[in-house]
Amino acid sequence: MLKRTFLGLAGGLLASVALCAPQAWAQAKTEITFARFFGACEGDYGTSQDVAKARGECGVMTTLTNLFNATNKDNILVKPQIIEWGPYYQQFNARMAAHDIPTIAVMHSAQLGDYVRYVEPMDDALKEAGIDTADFTPNARAAVTVGGKIYAMPWDTHSWLWHINLGMFKKAGLLDAGGQPILPKTVDEMIAQAKAVREKTGKPYIVMATSGPGDAANSGRSYYSWMYDQNATIFPNGFEKADFKTPESLATLKAFEALAKADAITKGLDSGGGLGGFLNGAGAIYLTGTWRIDDMLAAEAKPDSPLHEGYAARVFPNLFKTQSVWTDNHTWVLPKGTPAPQHKAALVFLKFLWDHNFDWARGGGHLPARQSLMAEYAKLPQRQYVVDIPTFGKALPHEARRQFGFQNMIGEEVVNIINSGKTAEQAADAMQERSVALLRGR
16 A cells, blocks of 8 residues: 555656646746837837848847747847836936846946946956957947946947938039039038028928927037037046037037028927928938938838938038047946846847847948948948948047936037027036036036
């Protein structure tokens, strides 16, 4: 009886183990959290794994995550945590304070200096993952290096462009013999072009969003681009005090004042109104970033589109001394405090993303972080005109803190020139006063 009882118990135990095995296997997955912005697009890409057909930042990121979850051999599950772009860093701060730490987080390189104490140095981690840091573009390397150490995996370089309606430029006589747009080389030439566009089309020269949440960044990036063209900085005497009354800063602000006085730039549009307006022929130039190139190409392909006569992407033009332009970078950081299994899984996912950097550049619109991909990137439509940006693009060094705060503050005062009629001198005074409070809040 004892023998039969033992055998029965043993058989039951084996059956129980057999029945539970699939469940145990499923529970063995290593889950990692992936904090990002770039929007949500489950309706279009919720189950998509075809990266070649993905378009836009959200489409590419969603598809890449789906593909990794479906194909990785390491039993890793990536769980995206999608946060709106505007409040992303406020929420990130709150999560860090509450020790609700994501395994991987997206971070602009402009923010890295403020967060470097909270994220892991990654020189050894990238080597372990099989990511060749020698392949970083110069721009990408500078973006993720603080104090000689790498603190993030670069994902792209993004920059500021003039998106041009060639049909409107043609009507205004602003195309060369080869049908390419003639860009102004001085502020006076820009205002003359604006006058020609208004006379021949009845439309403004420049469309730019200035009234919605986050739209101040558009003006801030434009301000930085023309400052960099003058080899200038807002911190000419060290990072403890900004100076907005330098000759270069006033020249930049006066360029915006000249556009506003000439009625050459739109007023009071939010992001949707600005993009929709340009796509519908509301102006000759749209000021926005590299991420909009594919949207414009898609519009150009439609026979009934105002862009069907032609579209061109060009680097933000140099009106001063030397060609330069504002740049920033999306990067991936590893916040401190991640358990070892999740840390190891994160490196597997980062290597997967690194191997798909061209898919991001193609579909998301940004420039690759990998030097080895630049020649292939340049073959994409319009990219030949922007591919050199990583060689001359500029950003504030990581020693300059509160960079997003400065960008928004600068943008708000430029918007006041455009929408409210402030003079360049009045805007510079306001920027100077507000910068003191920003630096006190470091």
